[in-house]
Structure formats: C-alpha cells, structure tokens
Amino acid sequence: MKDIEQAISDVEMSSLDGLASRLGLVIALSGMNQGEFAKAIGASAAFVSDVVRGQKKPGAEFLLAIRQAVKVSIDWLLTGEGSMSGESRIDLDWMRAIRLRVSLAELACRENNQMARAVLDLIENERLTEVVDEPAIQSFLNSALDRPVPIDLILTMYNSQVWNQDRTSAGKTVLSDAIAYFQAKKPVDFSALLHQEKAESQNSQVNIGSGNRIAGRDYHEE
Structure with missing residues (x-):
C-alpha cells in the first residue's frame, strides 16, 4: 500500500487544485479562521494560506494533523472521492429526503401536479414543518415516496451532497437540481x-x- 507521501505525488495538478478548495471548505466548516485552524494542526498560518491558494503542496504530517484535529478523510482531501468524514455508512434518512424531493420535482414538472408545486414551495421557504402533520399533506407525501423514481439520479445527488453538513443548504441544492433535471426532460412542443x-x-x-x-x-x- 502506498504511503501518504507517494499518494500525494501521484495526484494530478487538477486534483491538487481541488485539494486547495476542499481544505478551504474544511476550514470554513470548522468555524475557525485560517490562523486558528493553523494553530489547531500545529502549522504556520502562512503555510495554510499557501495551501488554500494552491501555491504549496502539503506533506504527510500536515494531512495527518488535519485528520486528527477535525476528523477529515485524507483520501477525500487528496482526491475528492468518498465522503469528507471517510464514513461509508449510508444515511437512510437523508436518502429518503432526497428521494422525496426528486419525486416531488417529477410530479410538479412532468405532471404539473398542483399539490407537488405547493409542497415544493413550502420546502423552498422552509415552511413545510408548519403543515407536515396535516392528514392531507401526510397522505400526499407518503404517496410521493412510494412512487418509482430514477435511482441513479437519487444516488448521484446523494453522493454530490454527502459531504455537506448543512442539510438545509444541501436540500435546496438537491431540489433545484431535481427541478432542472425534469424540466430538461419535458417534451418540446415544436409546433408552439x-x-x-x-x-x-x-x-x-x-x-x-x-x-x-x-x-x-x-x-x-x-
């Protein structure tokens, strides 16, 4: 098995550019500024700044310190593959939330379902919790979850947002992407x-x- 230093050497420059942006994301999510983050991992603020800007390549000790300080996967930092935390366990609740958004987007875009449009508006404005206990809403959401939906689309969206710890932000992104996907699939009325x-x-x-x-x-x- 290659050691970390060798793995870094094998990463293409495009991936290293991605490493810089991923490190910036890690720092932002940690709630620390660059100086505080540098202190937490025992590095200089100048070096951390250079890595975030893609001007310097981090070594094994730097990456190990990040993993120990904020529990971030080194593989994810280097390649962007897998999850930020390195965990492989699927978050079933999040998967269902994505499935629901995809189903609602399909109902609204392909079938022009007015209830789906209303629920999407509630989700977008973070107001669904206000009415989610109403029997009519519960029944509709259950029926939406029971619909067959493209599993490849759900998995793609799950993998694209699995790193995002802000579920509100991730949910809005999934919803926007799902709507765009089904709008693009709508048949074109060439006569019109x-x-x-x-x-x-x-x-x-x-x-x-x-x-x-x-x-x-x-x-x-x-």
Missing part, C-alpha cells in the same frame, strides 16, 4: 416554438436611422 418564432419574426423591429421598420409594416416618424 415555430408559432412563437413566426409571431416574433412578424413583429421584429429593425432600426434604420431616422425611421423604424417592423417586418410586414413600414412607418416613419416625422
């Missing part, structure tokens, strides 16, 4: 598009100096 293009072409304005011309009509201002 052609009709719109025709209408726009008939009324497109072209500036020609002192007068104006609108396709199909000419007029001149005095």
Whole structure:
C-alpha cells in the first residue's frame, strides 16, 4: 500500500487544485479562521494560506494533523472521492429526503401536479414543518415516496451532497437540481416554438436611422 507521501505525488495538478478548495471548505466548516485552524494542526498560518491558494503542496504530517484535529478523510482531501468524514455508512434518512424531493420535482414538472408545486414551495421557504402533520399533506407525501423514481439520479445527488453538513443548504441544492433535471426532460412542443418564432419574426423591429421598420409594416416618424 502506498504511503501518504507517494499518494500525494501521484495526484494530478487538477486534483491538487481541488485539494486547495476542499481544505478551504474544511476550514470554513470548522468555524475557525485560517490562523486558528493553523494553530489547531500545529502549522504556520502562512503555510495554510499557501495551501488554500494552491501555491504549496502539503506533506504527510500536515494531512495527518488535519485528520486528527477535525476528523477529515485524507483520501477525500487528496482526491475528492468518498465522503469528507471517510464514513461509508449510508444515511437512510437523508436518502429518503432526497428521494422525496426528486419525486416531488417529477410530479410538479412532468405532471404539473398542483399539490407537488405547493409542497415544493413550502420546502423552498422552509415552511413545510408548519403543515407536515396535516392528514392531507401526510397522505400526499407518503404517496410521493412510494412512487418509482430514477435511482441513479437519487444516488448521484446523494453522493454530490454527502459531504455537506448543512442539510438545509444541501436540500435546496438537491431540489433545484431535481427541478432542472425534469424540466430538461419535458417534451418540446415544436409546433408552439415555430408559432412563437413566426409571431416574433412578424413583429421584429429593425432600426434604420431616422425611421423604424417592423417586418410586414413600414412607418416613419416625422
């Protein structure tokens, strides 16, 4: 098994750039500023700053100190693979929360379900807890969870946000991505598009100096 120093040498420069941003994220989530973080891991503030800016490559002692101080996975720091904490256990509650958001997004975008749209609005504005105990809402949410949804989409979203400890922020990102995904999947009404293009072409304005011309009509201002 390669030691940490060898692993660092094998990481491409693009990954090291990612290491800098991931270290910046770790510092931000720790609640410490760079100086405090440097002190916590026994490094100089200047060196930490250089690593965050991608100007210096950290060594084994630096990475081990981070792992001991804030329990961050060295593999994740180096490559971005896996979770920030290095844990492999799946958070089933978070997986269900993602599944619900994906299901609601599909109902709203593909089926224009008004209840789904209303619930998505409540989630977006962090007000779902105000009505979640109402029988009608409970019944609808249960039915949404029972719907078949693309498992690959759920897993992709889970893996993309597994590092994010702020579930409110992560939930909004998942919801936004799910809506964008299903909106992109909506069939295109080419007839409507052609009709719109025709209408726009008939009324497109072209500036020609002192007068104006609108396709199909000419007029001149005095």
